[in-house]
Amino acid sequence: MDWLHSLNPTIQDVLSAIGRAILALIPIFVPVPFMIWYERRLLSWMQDRIGPNRTGNITFSSTSSAVPGFLKGKKIKLFGLAQSMADGLKLFLKEDIMPDKTDRFLFILAPCIALFVALTLGCTIPFGGDKRFSPVADVNIGMLYILAISSLGAYSTVLAGYSSNNKYSLLGGLRASAQLISYELAMGVSLGSMALITGSLKMTDVVTNQSGPLYGMIGFLHNWNILTPMGFVSAAIFAVCMIAETNRPPFDLPEAENELVAGYHTEYSTKRWGLFMMAEYMAMLTFSMVFATVFLGGYQWPIRWDVFDFLENNFLIGIVTMLVKGALGLTAYIWIRATFPRLRYDQLMNLGWKFLLPLAVVNLVISATWIFAKASYGSLAALITVGICYAVLAFIWAMVRHRAKKVEPQYRSRSVNMVPATRRTVEMVSNKEVTP
Amino acid sequence: MMLAGPAALATVGVVASKSAVRSALCLVFNFFILAFLYFSLSMEMIGITQIMVYAGAIMVLFMFVIMLLNPKLIDEKKDYKLPIGLLFGLALFMLLGSQILPKLMTANVPAMEYEVGSPKLVGEALFTTYVFPFEVVSLLLLVGVVGSVFLAKRRTP
Amino acid sequence: MNGVPLAAYIGLSMFMFTTGVVGVVIRRNPIVIFMCIELMLNAVNLAFLSFARYRYAADGVSVNLAMNGPMMVIFVMAVAAAEVAVGLGIIMAIYRLKEEVDVDEINLIKG
Known part of the structure; x- marks a missing residue:
């Protein structure tokens, strides 16, 4: 390794940056086929089906002379893991169709932007305590970087919708742009309160800030943000916005298949559609890792114990920890997809603007209160103060809901009665009068 | 210097391209490069805010309105506006350049790390x-x- | 690596500003005209930042004085955001009223 150190310092920096970039891409890039398989299997288990479990199973013949002796009659089971590989192969071998009258440049650019966003999102996430390997760039604006890059993701859907020259695609693109702008706000404010508590926008600082004992009192737990009250609220807001940002169910309005065929990627096929698919899964994993970094203590293990310290500082074990936490986030994604029905458009907007954003702003104020109370009176007093704040907030919310219920009519179901119930009875009565 | 060329090209693209979506895209590209220029001036906070506010919010709003209205391409009539506008622009550029640039020819922005941004x-x-x-x-x-x-x-x- | 000449930044800023002005003059689509205004604002931002940086690093002014540039840029961004929100609202209102968006044809106030 001496020749490396003899190089120009600038070239050394560039080389190490490239190396770190490749190291950061591997844990995001490689799991994609396994993630697709995992989603299909988990979803089918939740829906009481079987799912892909056969592809890739090989049974060797017990009589053929072409098979070597030790393999005769053996079975190799892959549990369907080869399914997504086969799907990918199929996507690349299919005929490439680009519809007529599309805006060719933008049509090709759109999936590229989606991939760009998914790949660069994780650049500021630390995968381990060792600063030589990760994050790619430990910039002092790490959180803002994540917000900025994720807000660029809107362009892929918007451009795909516009360039396809298809009404459904255009509607999907419109919905996507409105949805992403709306949820970006609440996401930014919820991350902002975490930045307040950390006192820094650096992702490594965010992780090291969560390494102390919980509230400074409970020794065996880390001070993870999700275990503090305002961190928990923030995490809930961030999780909802995260699902909305990646266009996953129940927020998949841009690609709602029973309204818009397939939304913004209706006209896409083969490799370009594959790029959209890959970008979606990669963005899911990266957002889960961002969630893990900001709220779940990054590469730290859940129990605080001195023995774990050297494990946490090891890069490889750090990556495994992050991937396990990312897989947890992925499971939550799939679970939510299997549980909730898709939101109506006005419900989506109301949730974003009338619930999440005010809650996030109030949470920001409460975080400031927490910091003040902790600095002045210690963490127990801060805990009590914040608890009282949330109790007052819940009371006010209940009051508002109570008043709103009095004013607004309550609909029993989501189905629409075309004819009001009163008129229907009248008509039935009149029919009876006419028929005899 | 390497960034300035594409930025200037994108600027021309905003004005010259026929469809509004294309010019919006050129503008997004321009803002992106401007953000990198801000990074090169070590104003990282402003640069990332540039990407977030301009590229992430304002231009998405533009796209939204363009797609919502979806205006038919207004045929740019070849009337007196084009030559007069170009002439006016050239005159403005010459005027500004002759007044400002000679004073600054010797000034260099030192390539040092500093923490203002x-x-x-x-x-x-x-x-x-x-x-x-x-x-x-x-x-x-x-x-x-x-x-x-x-x-x-x-x-x- | 002795640093980039300040004239390069200012030259790019001037070019962007001039192109923005030309765009406002020659284009007829109000949305594109709005974009050209954004371009001019950004040209000014670039000039602010490069001057702030230059003044701090070369002239040695204090940090407080050097913060003038970035602060102005932040305020310009905020004002631009407000302006875009209201301006696009106006364009949509006009479109709803007249079903066309061409600045040369908008003469409602003529009566």
Whole structure:
């Protein structure tokens, strides 16, 4: 390794940056086929089906002379893991169709932007305590970087919708742009309160800030943000916005298949559609890792114990920890997809603007209160103060809901009665009068 | 210097391209490169805000309105506006350039790390020296939000 | 690596500003005209930042004075955001009223 150190310092920096970039891409890039398989299997288990479990199973013949002796009659089971590989192969071998009258440049650019966003999102996430390997760039604006890059993701859907020259695609693109702008706000404010508590926008600082004992009192737990009250609220807001940002169910309005065929990627096929698919899964994993970094203590293990310290500082074990936490986030994604029905458009907007954003702003104020109370009176007093704040907030919310219920009519179901119930009875009565 | 060329090209693209979406895209590209220029001036906070506010929010809003209205391509008539506009622009550029650039020819921006652009200092300045303009601007934004909501509301009699 | 000449930044800023002005003059689509205004604002931002940086690094002014540039840029961004929100609202209102968006044809006030 001496020749490396003899190089120009600038070239050394560039080389190490490239190396770190490749190291950061591997844990995001490689799991994609396994993630697709995992989603299909988990979803089918939740829906009481079987799912892909056969592809890739090989049974060797017990009589053929072409098979070597030790393999005769053996079975190799892959549990369907080869399914997504086969799907990918199929996507690349299919005929490439680009519809007529599309805006060719933008049509090709759109999936590229989606991939760009998914790949660069994780650049500021630390995968381990060792600063030589990760994050790619430990910039002092790490959180803002994540917000900025994720807000660029809107362009892929918007451009795909516009360039396809298809009404459904255009509607999907419109919905996507409105949805992403709306949820970006609440996401930014919820991350902002975490930045307040950390006192820094650096992702490594965010992780090291969560390494102390919980509230400074409970020794065996880390001070993870999700275990503090305002961190928990923030995490809930961030999780909802995260699902909305990646266009996953129940927020998949841009690609709602029973309204818009397939939304913004209706006209896409083969490799370009594959790029959209890959970008979606990669963005899911990266957002889960961002969630893990900001709220779940990054590469730290859940129990605080001195023995774990050297494990946490090891890069490889750090990556495994992050991937396990990312897989947890992925499971939550799939679970939510299997549980909730898709939101109506006005419900989506109301949730974003009338619930999440005010809650996030109030949470920001409460975080400031927490910091003040902790600095002045210690963490127990801060805990009590914040608890009282949330109790007052819940009371006010209940009051508002109570008043709103009095004013607004309550609909029993989501189905629409075309004819009001009163008129229907009248008509039935009149029919009876006419028929005899 | 390597960034300035594409930025200038994108600038021309905003004005020259036929479809509004293309020029919006050129503008996004231009803002992106501007953000990198800000990074090169070690104003990382401002640069990332540039990407977030301009590329992430304002231009998405533009795209939204363009796609919502989807205006037919207004045929740019070849009338007196084009030559006059170009002439005017050239004259303006010459005037500004002749006045400003000779003075600056010798000045170099030193390539050193410095901390003025860091979020800590920006935040401190924003909430101490500039707290009054900050509040006024926030009020202005509030007025803007209310105004746009009022404008966009369908007035049903 | 002795640093980039300040004239390069200012030259790019001037070019962007001029192109923005030309765009406002020659284009007829109000949305594109709005974009050209954004371009001019950004040209000014670039000039602010490069001057702030230059003044701090070369002239040696204090940090407080050097913060003027970034602060102005932040305020310009905020004002631009408000302006875009209201302006696009106005364009949509006009479109709803007249079903066309061409600045040369908008003469409602003529009566």
